[in-house]
Amino acid sequence: MVSMKNVADACGVSVATVSKALNDHSDIGQTTKDAVRQKAKELGYFANSSARSLRTSKSYNIGILFEDEARSGLTHDFFSSVINSFKVTVEKLGYDITFINNRGTGKLPMSFLGHCKYRGFDGVMIVCMDMRDAEVRELAESDLPIVAIDYQFKDKLAVFSNNNDGVHKLATYAYEQGHRKIAYIHGAASHVTEKRVDSFFEFVKEKGLEQDIPEEYIRIADYRNVDAAAKETEALLDLPNPPTCILYPDDFSTIGGINVFKARNMRIPEDISIAGYDGIQIASVLEPKLTTIKQDTVGMGKAAAINLINYIENPEGNQVMTEVLDVTLVEGKSLGKLGK
Amino acid sequence: MVSMKNVADACGVSVATVSKALNDHSDIGQTTKDAVRQKAKELGYFANSSARSLRTSKSYNIGILFEDEARSGLTHDFFSSVINSFKVTVEKLGYDITFINNRGTGKLPMSFLGHCKYRGFDGVMIVCMDMRDAEVRELAESDLPIVAIDYQFKDKLAVFSNNNDGVHKLATYAYEQGHRKIAYIHGAASHVTEKRVDSFFEFVKEKGLEQDIPEEYIRIADYRNVDAAAKETEALLDLPNPPTCILYPDDFSTIGGINVFKARNMRIPEDISIAGYDGIQIASVLEPKLTTIKQDTVGMGKAAAINLINYIENPEGNQVMTEVLDVTLVEGKSLGKLGK
DNA sequence: TAAAATTACTTAATCGATTTCGTAAAGTAG
């Protein structure tokens, strides 16, 4: 391995000079800098991050804590999009990303926090975890700079998608299209789900739809679970007084509904109106084009990255601790005017 | 920061003893080991990977080189599934993963190889890159342990999905269902695409279908591009002598075809038969269920991880340098018997 | 019982880069 020592020897200068030359310090002459850089390239010198961060306590590495309950891992549209945007942004800012796990490195087991300390991450992004998990809490209560997605830890950074607004906007849109009998199949219990459901009930109260929307209209199906969505759709359609519009937990889940409608020879949106949530690619290619709420995943990843790194590099400054990103209603063709 | 020094002082032993105690060396007494571990936990000691790898030249960290031409990044079903499986497996084996980039760490720019040397990765997985890129070549020609997905670098490990077999199997299945006029919309040029197309022509020759399958039946549409697939589908249907069966570049692309058929009131598989490729989740939830070739993404990621780490830890041993994973035909309902 | 072996540590060098402090040489001012 070629080290600064080798370059120094080859140039006839000291290691200190090589270090300063490569890092462009002001107290090294231009001639020397050029010579050192030239030789470094010639010898195939590469800096050593271990040595550097050992000395400086700066790793230029961000940990990502990401574990999907459904174990779909990185194949989860929403989260992988956020993560990808986060990755691109931190890389642009000169940082790398490494995934956090609690399996331990080498042979020794290690908690999430232990892993972060071990790797010396400058900061951490937490996304899509069971936030009540003991190890996650331990991490969140540590002194590390942390940004969480769709969750607020005490005194930590957070980036939210406007979940209240999303469902409210969607339901209101359905209302404006003339729908009153609006059913909502929401995802499995979580902080995000809670907010969405609350916001749906707020909409109901706001429009005085307590009579139109009975309890049976509110159902639950795991996120991204087509079969579960299909099952709940059947149940809704079999009600004596079925809804005219169904809101699904997410875009993917609508496929479950669509299959049921097809089997029953129901047309969208003539016989039944539906809407998804997320605004992932599939929403725009289904026929009819899905009406949905697009979450700004790219914006979320980017904001998380920028706010986190700003916090890391400037811990005293005025920080954006919490950022809420707007969602947008994507008007497809799946939610039509009632009676049209 | 709590270091071994602190633990050593608190225990009244030397730093060496602490190190050995924590690493379970045989020349430390059980009493001392217990005491040291106890104190370490008490003081909140965490090992320091920088110090460790500086000393041992072992990082227990694997670099992943992953850049999608289409810039869909981690949201790409196939690749993200391979990566996820790779991640899970290496973590089980005590390694972390970090993404490689060439934006440089800190402030200095850095090539892919430079980045790998800088971080001291023990090995690298290359997936889904333009393998002819100069920087990729530089990396692939280095002395680093490398495993590539669906590509063979000289003297490096590789894991393939059986691309020849896949298309051949699928086309043959269509043939057995009575189809002769089989069109193939293949993906954009790449090593993988080449293999698949070759294998299709092999099938044509094998069955003597040169007359049935004219040149116009072979078309090109970017992978995962619904619009492009739709366009090519239209073109195929508008031929004076249209095909009875269309093979698409991937599962997602079939949606483009499905939309076209819907618009033309054509039923699947009664009026037209189709098949996808990949076997991602969406294939199993579409109606009708898609006939497709399932690639063993989980197996690929796992094999890549196991072979790479085996190579790293045992460079002299007998290595599995190249592994080809079988694909399986998933019989859906989208490719039917002709004339039935 | 003396010699040999085993046990349980410690000492000190080392990995590669950064950084504070120091200093010789050259330049500038008075």
Next chain:
DNA sequence: CTACTTTACGAAATCGATTAAGTAATTTTA
């Protein structure tokens, strides 16, 4: 021509952990 700056570099400590080599104390062997 002397005194003060400025420029350009070097010496050495340091970050935290590992490990070869050494050593004292204890146990075993002959």
